[in-house]
Amino acid sequence: MAVVNPTDTERASARATVDIAGTAWPVYKLEALFAGVVVCLMLALITGSVQAAVLGAATVSALRWALGTIRH
Secondary structure (H helix, E strand, O other): OOOOOHHHOOOOOOOOEEEEOOEEEEHHHHHHHHHHHHHHHHHHHHHOOHHHHHHHHHHHHHHHHHHHHHHO
């Protein structure tokens, strides 16, 4: 007969988090948002096209978010 003791479970690997309004956000999500804002502003200034800036920022943010999810 197998016995399961819930207090003996292993913890998942610790992720670096930042507490925002009582919610723990993984750092990679904040990095993705920050990178998106920076890319959006840079592309808007360089190209003068808001459409290109938003598309580029969304691409960079999504890639960073996905890579962070895969790594953890």
